[in-house]
Amino acid sequence: MLYGPPGTGKTLTVMYLAARMPGRTHIIMTGHGLGAVGNVGHFAKMLAPTTVVIEDVDLIAQERGFPGMQTQQLVFELLNQLDGISDDADILYVLTTNRPDILEPALAARPSRVDLAVELPMPDADGRRRLLELYARGLKLDGVRLESYVERTAGRARRTSRRCSGAPRCSRRSRSQPP
Numbered sequence: 001m002l003y004g005p006p007g008t009g010k011t012l013t014v015m016y017l018a019a020r021m022p023g024r025t026h027i028i029m030t031g032h033g034l035g036a037v038g039n040v041g042h043f044a045k046m047l048a049p050t051t052v053v054i055e056d057v058d059l060i061a062q063e064r065g066f067p068g069m070q071t072q073q074l075v076f077e078l079l080n081q082l083d084g085i086s087d088d089a090d091i092l093y094v095l096t097t098n099r100p101d102i103l104e105p106a107l108a109a110r111p112s113r114v115d116l117a118v119e120l121p122m123p124d125a126d127g128r129r130r131l132l133e134l135y136a137r138g139l140k141l142d143g144v145r146l147e148s149y150v151e152r153t154a155g156r157a158r159r160t161s162r163r164c165s166g167a168p169r170c171s172r173r174s175r176s177q178p179p
């Protein structure tokens with residue numbers, strides 16, 4: 001399970017992991033697709049080795065259920081899938097959430113169900129500096145003091161940092177350069 005505040009790179013990490021695991025089938029469940037969680041184990045077994053990504057698992061695995069959604073049924077289906085993985089099947093489930101605090105304890109608090117929980121926290125000053133440098137590639141930054149943006153983006157993930165990198169004094173050198 002990858003957990004952490006919005007915009008800290010959980011989806012990005014999942015995509016990176018998928019790219020680094022060639023030869024596996026990747027099933028990515030997100031949004032309304034989460035409603036089909038009960039069938040995923042069947043396909044995962046058929047197509048193994050398989051990585052099943054369940055994005056924003058809190059949408060179906062909230063302790064008290066998501067208002068207006070029949071989440072109770074879905075969370076049991078998910079638990080069944082996790083419990084049903086046999087030792088000889090090469091199936092990896094990757095769950096992401098930005099609301100670990102509201103997850104159904106039967107999912108989050110039982111070590112046998114979530115083997116590894118990795119926090120992706122808000123970036124510290126060094127992380128923000130590196131993100132600013134990364135996303136300011138190709139921008140003319142004459143007279144811009146990057147350090148002031150490192151300070152001003154404290155408590156923000158990359159999604160907001162990107163907005164800051166488009167500050168008035170920045171201009172693009174060439175449109176063909178990567179963002």
Ligand SMILES: Nc1ncnc2c1ncn2[C@@H]1O[C@H](COP(=O)(O)OP(=O)(O)OP(=O)(O)O)[C@@H](O)[C@H]1O
Binds near residue numbers: 004005010158159
């Ligand atoms: N470590 C990082 N390095 C480079 N870019 C990053 C990093 N973390 C996040 N980003 C960028 O920030 C944006 C948001 O990241 P992402 O969608 O992975 O966040 P998230 O944790 O999945 O958010 P949410 O909880 O809202 O689903 C993406 O465009 C991604 O490219």
Ligand SMILES: [Mg+2]
Binds near residue numbers: 010
């Ligand atoms: Mg995400």
